[in-house]
């Protein structure tokens with residue numbers, strides 16, 4: 001039985017990846033903060049079926065606890081490690097991103113060092129992001145696009161990426177990188193725009209009135225469905241060569257399109273319920289990030305399966321069910 005370690009197992013991607021790997025017969029281990037584990041025990045994680053985590057081996061080790069990480073990794077011969085944990089909000093001001101940069105780089109380095117020391121044959125997946133391209137010169141972006149990050153998060157991820165590349169090239173480790181574009185689901189945290197909108201559409205339809213405040217309605221993104229993207233992570237680590245892959249849909253939608261898809265699903269006209277507020281505008285909105293997933297489709301056979309509209313409808317339906325149940 002293959003053993004996998006997932007950092008960030010209580011997050012959106014960690015949840016779907018754990019579910020997917022358990023389904024493939026893996027023994028799944030997860031790292032989480034002590035508070036995350038307490039939330040699982042007291043059933044405080046919104047709508048997370050506790051059965052899923054009961055089937056995993058959970059370890060309360062913070063990624064900044066190097067001795068704790070070393071101990072854990074020295075004891076279990078993992079076959080695959082999926083490094084998903086990171087501070088990940090792009091809207092943070094650069095000057096406030098000190099912790100994001102420091103933590104995201106150090107945790108990646110600790111993990112790589114421990115794995116190289118104890119299980120150099122363990123395959124390592126690094127969760128890269130389209131934010132590493134920042135303000136790209138071309139659209140759609142492929143793996144050859146020069147990196148030009150514009151946020152503390154993007155800078156930290158790019159530094160992590162270069163660490164990973166060095167472990168691959170200098171130490172011969174099997175390190176695969178997914179450069180993932182936005183990916184959403186009913187488990188997305190509410191500070192991200194998709195979930196903010198689907199929760200509002202559900203709430204307003206149940207209450208019969210209400211408004212939501214958003215930033216730039218013309219901002220566009222390449223939005224995919226998170227359960228599709230965790231399949232890509234596994235495929236990248238099970239490819240015959242360790243490489244970098246863009247994981248994206250190649251289709252752009254605007255925030256206004258999101259509003260239309262969510263509100264029309266509950267029979268409402270979004271224009272009557274959406275207001276704009278400059279507080280939610282970003283300073284950096286250059287050429288929209290839109291990925292070309294040609295390489296991963298050609299070499300690994302991965303394709304997204306859930307279209308934008310269907311994903312938004314699933315998210316609204318999940319929010320309706322949650323609110324109707326009083327959660």
Ligand code: GDD
Pocket residue numbers: 088089090091129130131180181182183191192193194196213214215216217219220221255280281282285
């Ligand atoms: N959050 C938010 N709130 N975004 C808004 C709002 C609002 O009220 N109004 C408009 N937007 C626009 C943002 O300006 C941005 O262009 C777009 O909606 C998406 O914003 P987010 O959902 O916050 O996601 P993100 O693109 O900044 O970052 C996500 O995707 C990256 C790429 O995969 C995160 O998941 C990152 O961690 C990830 O790397």
